[in-house]
Amino acid sequence: MSDPTDLYRLDGDLPELTDPVLIYHFEGFVDAGATGRLALGHLLAELEHRVIATFDVDRLLDYRSRRPVMTFDTDRWTDYETPELAVYLTRDVTGTPFLIMSGPEPDREWELVTEAVGMLVTRLGVRTLVTVHGIPMGVPHTRPLGLTSHASRPELVNGQNSPFGKVRVPGSLAGLIELRLGAKGHDALGYAIHVPHYLAQAEYPQAAVTALEAITRGTGLVFPTEALRDAAEKTTAEIEEQIAASDELAGAIHGLEQQYDAFQSGATRESLLAEDTPMPTGEELAAQFEAFLAERDDHDG
Template sequence: MFDPTDLYELADDVPELADPVLLYHFDGFVDAGSTGRLALGHLLAELEHRVVATFDVDRLIDYRSRRPIMTFDTDRWVECESHELIVHIVKDATGTPFLLFSGPEPDVQWELFTRAVGALVKRLGVSRLVTMHGIPMAVPHTRPLGVTVHASRPELISPQASAFGRVQVPGSAAALLEFRLGAEGHDVAGYAVHVPHYLSQAEYPSAAVAALEAITRNTGLVFPMDGLREAAQRTTSEIEEQIQASAELSSAITGLEQQYDAFAAGTDRENLMADSTPMPTGDELAAQFERFLAERDDE
C-alpha cells in the first residue's frame, strides 16, 4: 500500500491555521466559460499568497496527453513550462487566511490522490472544501446566471430548486474528492454555474463572478471583485455588439429567452430547450461568436 502523503511535499514554514476554507478547481474537466480557472486565477492575481504544498505531478499527469510547452531558441532549449498542482495560502480582502488548490486534473491514481488530499486536509485543519466550475446550459446571457449547488450534507447549502433530477455523468477528480471526503465526514460544497452554451468555449467572466459571489455567501470570505466585474461588463458589451449585428443571433437569443422564462415560471419544467422554436445549435452559435472574437483580436 502506497503512503498517500508521499504524493505531496509541505513547505518548511507552514503556519498554524484556524479552520481554513479550501477552495479547489482542476483544469481538464468540463469548465464552461473557464469559470473555475478564471475565478481562482483572479484570486491569485489580486490577493497575497504563498505556496504551502506541492503535489508530485510526475506521478499524476500523463505527459503524452498534456505535453508541457517547451521553448526552442536558435540552437537550444531555453524553457519548459512544467505542470504544477499546488496549494497556496491566501489572505482575503479582510486578511482572513484560506487555502487555494489549483492545477491540472490528475490523469491517474485518483483514489490515492483523494487519500492524499484527505491527509493534507487533516494536517492543515481545513474546516470546509469548496469547488466550482461552469457547465453549458441552454440559457441566454441576458438572464441571471443559475447555479447548481451540491454538498456532502444538506445543511451546508440553502434549499433550492434544481434543474436536474437523477443523472449519470462522467466523473472528475473534483467530484470524487467531494464524494470520498464527504463520506469521511468532511464538509464539502460545490457550485456549478450555468453558462450559456454558445459561450461555453470562450472565457466568460460573468460566470466567475457568480461563482465567487456564491462562495462568499457560503463561507464569508471577501474577495476583490472590481477587476473581474469590469471584465464581465466588457465581455457582455462585445456579445451585445455581435448580436445586434446578426439577425440570426438576435432571433436565437430571443428564442432562448422565451424558453428560459417559461422554465423559470414553471410552465415548462421538462428542460431548458424549446422544441417548438427553430434555433441554431450551441455549436453554430459558438462558431459565430468565435469568428467575431477572432475578428476583434485581429483588429
C-alpha cells in the same frame, strides 16, 4: 500499499490556521466559460499568497495526452512551462486566511490523491472544501446566471432546487474528493455555474464573478472582484456588438430568452438542458461567437 504522503511535498512548516476554507479547481474537467480557472486565477492574481504544498505531477500526469508548452527560439529550446498542482495560503480582503488548491487534474491515482488531500485537510484543520466550475446550459447571457449547488450534506445547499434528477456522468477528481471526504465527515460543497451554451468554449468572466459570489454566500469569505467585473462588462459589450450585427444571432438569443422566461415563470417545465430546440445549436452559435472573438483578439494584437 502506496503512501499518500509520497504524492506531495510541504514547503516549509505548515501554518497555524483556525478552520480555514479550501477552494479547489482542477483544469481538465468540464469548465464552461473557463469559470473555475478564471475565478481561482483571479484570486491568485489579486491576493498575496505563498505555496505551502506541491503535488508530484511527474507521477500524476500523462504528458502525452496534455503536453506542456515549450518555447523554441531560432535554434534552441529556451523555456518549459512546468505543470504545477499546488496548495496556496492567502487571505481575503478582511484578512481571513484561506487556502487555494489548483492545477491540472491528475490523470492517475485518483483514490490516492484524494487520500492525500484528506490528510492535508486534516493537518490544516480545514472546515469546508469548496469547488467551482461551469456547465453549458440553454440559457441566454441576458438573464442572471443560475447555478447548481451540491454538497456532502443537504443542509449545505440551503434547500436550493436543482434542474437535474439522477444522472450518470463522467467522473472528476473534484467530485471524488467531495464524495470521499464527505463520507469521512468533512463538509464539502460545490457550485456548477450555468453558462450560456454558445459561450461555453470562450472565457466568460461573468461566470467567474457568479462563482465567487456563491463562495462568499457559502463561506463568508470576501474577495476583490473589481477587475473581474470590469472584464465581464467588456465581454458583455463585445457580445452585444456581435449580436447587433447578426439578425440570426439576435433571433436565436430572443428564442432562448422566451424559453428561459417561460421556465422561470412555471409556464413550462421543459428542461433548460433540452437539445431539441428550433434554433441554432450551441455549436453553431459558439462558432459564430468564436469567429467574432478570434477577430477581436487578432485586432487587439
